[in-house]
Amino acid sequence: MDGSRKTLLFNTLQVRSAIGSTQRRKLSFKNVSNVVVQLLHSIKYSVEVPFSNMNMPPNDLNKQSSMLKKHKMAERFRRPFQKRHSSLPHQPTNRVNKYLAQAIDARSVDREKSNHVNVVSLCFRNKEKEQQYNCEQDVGFSASLAMSLLLLMFLGGVQAVVLPRTLILLLLFLTAFVWIAVVLMLLLAVRLRVIVWDLSRSFLLRLAVTVFSVVLIYAVAQVNVFTCLTESPNACSPAQLPAPSDVTHRACPLPQYVVLSCIISYLAVTVFLRLPILVKTLVLLAMTTVYVMFIYLSHAPLFLCYDQRMGSPVPLQLLSVVQIVLFLLAVIIHGRQMEWTARLDFLWQCQAIEEKQDMEALQHSNKRILFNLLPAHVATHFLDNQFRNNMELYHQSYARIGVMFGSITNFHEFYSELDGNNQGVECLRLLNEIIADFDELLDEDRFRTIDKIKTIGSTYMAAVGLIPDQKIQEDDASAIYYMSVLAELAFAFRERLHSINENSYNNFMLRIGMNIGPVVAGVIGARKPQYDIWGNTVNVASRMDSTGLPNHIQVTEELYQILSRGPYEFQCRGKVRVKGKGDMTTYFLTDRKQLTTMRIDELSQPQNRAMASAQSSHSGPPGPSVSQFGGVATPLALVRPGHVPRLGSAPPLPPLTRGRSSPAPEQVALRPLPPLRELSSDAETGRLAATPPRVIPRGATPPRTFTPPRQPDDLHRxxxxxxxxxxxxxxxxxxxxxxxxxxxxxxxxxxxxxxxxxxxxxxxxxxxxxxxxxxxxxxxxxxxxxxxxxxxxxxxxxxxxxxxxxxxxxxxxxxxxxxxxxxxx
Ligand SMILES: Nc1ncnc2c1ncn2[C@@H]1O[C@H](COP(=O)(O)OP(=O)(O)OP(=O)(O)O)[C@@H](O)[C@H]1O
Structure with missing residues (x-):
């Protein structure tokens, strides 16, 4: 569909903006519906709430807010003097009516006709559109054929009763009847899915069938003109009316029936509504010409005789021609009207499809923006409730959330505003690259439970456990799982930044702080609304970051208690003075724990045991085991192996005991887990990966000299x-x-x-x-x-x-x- 068509069609549909703007806008279904939505909003909502204005274009928003302000001011002064109905022109219903009236007026048929179609042929000026119109299926074709069959039967009846009954009439009638009936049956068979070939789909075939049927019906109607027995002028006096016994079956005592038959055959043309008016006119003109020639040249005595017998003041010959011509004009006008209506329908249909596509694209992009702006469940909330219940402030309390702040501590050293770096823009570009890389990590399946909250300068804030069906439950297993996800994200950030440093010859350092606890989440602001989380947990997480050290992950004691039961290593930092909290004992999350270095009591924990047995049953060649996240087994896989977490069903963990004595004579097959430390050598990676699983007696201390390769997957990535x-x-x-x-x-x-x-x-x-x-x-x-x-x-x-x-x-x-x-x- 070309762009010019839309312009052509709706150039004329200019009306004033919905909220009193002097700017002229195109009027379309979309605009009108937008206006209605805005008006509904203005009725329903007196205060501004987040996303109550989602449907408005930005220009309208500004205009509307200034309008509202003016209106409020004016109202304040006017109210005491006004009567209740004095604001009638501003009532939404009136405005809706006004716009609907304008819309109807603007859609003037005449104007659109002159813009889009040739006035004589009624063909679209645009060839492509014309072709599209012709190729469109004629849904009423079967009905038209059925109507023409009815007309044929009616004609046959008239012929048989009133006019001469001849063999040729019978043959013609049967031919026409069989032809139309067969075509109709073919169309019916397509409807019933007996055959697939639909002749009504082809424009040319449809045209041929239509013209042939019309010609057959016309022949049936006019055959009498040939077969009528013309009487001699002498036998036409009123005194010499033929005796009924003398009248043969070929006599035509009432020539009006011939005229009426002709008119009925015209009707056969009108029932084919989608027959192009040009074709229709040509067929009708041909029919009229033939008929007039017969009346005047071949069968004139028939009419003269009738005039003499009846003593008509106006010759029937002339009267018949006038009748036929008038009927011809009526049929042509009707045909043109029908065709224009069909073409206009077609135009509007195209317009509607185009606008629907536009709207869908707009809706899609709006949704994309919204889903980028807010976590998916919050965006869904606003989309679902935007017209019902968005008066409420969106907020949600959570009993347990993992919060992480990650700061690039020395970005300020890198940032400078010089001519050489476009006044700092290039520095920001790099920061954007880093943050975009962190965002990219969140797209990974293993981090799907984490929500980015925001960035504050060069600090990245994220949280886990905010998604309604992925909340951190009361049980320890759930907390360990989700906090491990957050810990893995911290490691992933670190690795990403390291990679960025290598490639950009920088030395950015990442300092991360994490905490767990209750928060309140919500969306605030009517303009540019923001999703955020608040609470002491967030403050402390932020403090864990700000009081931390570059290249370290500092966590609170509470989080340490949880994560230390997972596959992570910690180092106690000691007491840290935190503003507003006093002295807090904090820990550095130093690394991932390796299975080879895990104690037996840790290995005997249900989740770790499952991991170990999964590894021991690994029958293929020794190599990096594939985790549920699609990569090499990570400590995350170790925390919750084998299935997508449904936290309610997680096996409870044993109480937090750090004792080393659990000397059951159980043997556990181990595969070394990839730690955070890396080896770059592929050869070494392969060699170590090929090391068969070792069987370590329970209680024995695993050798610590062995450094297994880092996740080969990551190394290659x-x-x-x-x-x-x-x-x-x-x-x-x-x-x-x-x-x-x-x-x-x-x-x-x-x-x-x-x-x-x-x-x-x-x-x-x-x-x-x-x-x-x-x-x-x-x-x-x-x-x-x-x-x-x-x-x-x-x-x-x-x-x-x-x-x-x-x-x-x-x-x-x-x-x-x-x-x-x-x-x-
Ligand atoms: N939702 C949040 N987004 C970003 N930072 C937050 C958020 N909530 C708290 N913080 C940060 O947590 C830190 C601790 O906040 P707290 O309210 O305990 O102290 P404060 O006296 O307000 O902070 P400050 O002294 O640093 O200004 C603050 O630096 C604050 O910026």
Whole structure:
């Protein structure tokens, strides 16, 4: 469908905007329905609530709010003097009526006719549209044929009773009857799905069948003109009326019946409503011409004789022609009217389809925006209730939620507003890349229970357990599962940022704080509404972040109690002074626990045992086991192996006992779990993966020297990620070109990766630096073991410096999240 058609059709449909704007807008079903919706809103809602204005275009929103303000002000002054009905013109019903009247007026048939069709032929000016119209199925074709069959039978009856009964009449009648009946039966067979070939689908076939049927009916109607016995003029006097016994079956004593038969055959043309008016006119003109020629040339004596007998003042010949011509005109006018109606219907149908598609596309994009703005269940709430109950503030209390704040502590060092980086835009671009990468992680199936809440500057806030059917239940298994998901997200963030650092030669550090507890969630604001969570749990989670250390994940004691029963390793940090809370004992979540290093009592926990037995029953070649999340078995899989979590049915965990003595002579087959620490060597990965499961007697201490490979899946994925390189040389660009100083700006990583410092490589990279953008290029090299080792060493250094650093919370911390120029590390 071409764009110009819509313009052509609705150019004329200009009416004033729904809320009194002087701007003229196109009037369409969509606009009218929008107006009605707005008016309904204005009746129902007196206060503004989130998403009550979802259907309005932004322009209208501004206009409406200014209109409302003016109206309220005016009302305030006028109210005492006004009567109740003085605001009649502003009543919604009147406005609706006004717009409906305008819509009806604007849809003037005449105007649209001249715009879209040729006035003579009634064909669409647009050839494509004409073709579309012709190809459209004629749903009334069978009915038209049935009507023509009825007319034929009526004609046959008249002929048989009044006019000459001849063999040729009988033959013609039978031919016409059989023909129409057969076509009708074919159409019926298509309806009954006996045959699939539908002749009414083809325009040309339909045309041929119609014309042939009309011709046959006309022949039946006119055959009498040929077969009538013409009398001699002498025998036409009134005195010499033939005796009834002398009248043969070929006599035509009343020529009016011939005229009436002709008129009935015209009716056969009118019943075919979708026959193009051009064809119709041609057929009718041909029929009239033939008929007039017969009357005047061939059978004139018949009419003259009748005139003489009856003594008619006006010759019947002339009268018949006038009647026939008048009827011809009536049929043509009727045909044109019918055709124009059908074509207009077709136009409106096209318009409706187009507008429906537009509306669906708009609705789809609105939904997409809404679902990006809000968690899915909240967006669904607003979509479901937008016209019913959205007066209420949306809020939801949760007994247990896991909250995570993750800050890039040194982003402020990176951020600078220079001409070289487009006044900081390039820095923001990189931050956007990082946040987008974190968002991308949330798309993974294993993190589907986590909701992003927002970002505050370079801080990422997320929570687990907000989705109604995936809430954290009272039981420990549920809490362990969901908090493990959050912990895995923290690790994933860390790995992502590490990868970004490698590719952009930065040294961003991530500091994460996590907590668990009750929160209240809700949506606030009438404009740009925001979903957020509030409560002490959130405050403490934020404090866990702000009082934490770069490259560390700090958790509260409560969360430690939960997660330490899962496959994670912790280190107690000690007392941390937290503003508003006093001294809090906090823990660093340092790593994933490996099965080889797990105690027997941990292994005997139901979820871990299931994991172990699943591993031992693994009959294929030893290799990385595939978890329910589609990747290599992770501690998450270990927490809840084998099935999608239905938390109510989770097996209860044994009480939290950290004792090491449970010496049952049970043997557990183990496969080493991938820890957070990585090895980059594929060869080593393969070798270790090929190590058969070892059987360790219960109670024995597993060897700790063995370092299993990191998730090979992730290792292979990392290099495929896009490369992050600031497009300008941020620090000492000249030095980066030099041989020894071609050093990324982070100390430990540089020291651990001397092979990056070659001249050619540095030159190539400094060249690439000007070009690379997200997704433009993949890094083909896996991260080197040295880099990881350096990172771990750096973490260890930070950890050892822990006791030296005063950990006092500051309220300045929260400001530094949005003000990159401030230092918060
Ligand atoms: N919904 C939230 N979104 C983002 N940050 C939050 C949210 N709720 C609390 N915080 C953060 O948690 C921190 C602790 O909040 P709390 O109310 O305990 O102290 P505060 O005195 O208001 O904070 P500050 O002294 O840092 O301004 C604050 O820095 C605050 O920014």
């Amino acid at each position: 990392l290099p495929e990620r896009s490369v992050y390189t600031p497009p300008w040389a941020r620090q000492r660009p000249a030095e980066l070109e030099d041989v020894p100083p071609a050093v990324p700006p982070h100390g430990p990583l540089v020291m651990a990766a001397p092979r990056l410092l070659h001249t050619e490589e540095a030159a190539v990279r400094s060249h690439l630096r000007l070009q690379r953008r997200r997704s433009e290029e993949n890094l083909k090299q896996p991260p080197s073991a040295e880099l990881y080792a350096a990172r771990i060493a750096s973490s260890a250094d930070e950890l050892s410096s822990l006791n030296r650093s005063p950990s006092v919370s500051s309220s300045d911390e929260s400001y530094s999240r949005t003000d990159f120029s401030r230092t918060d590390a």
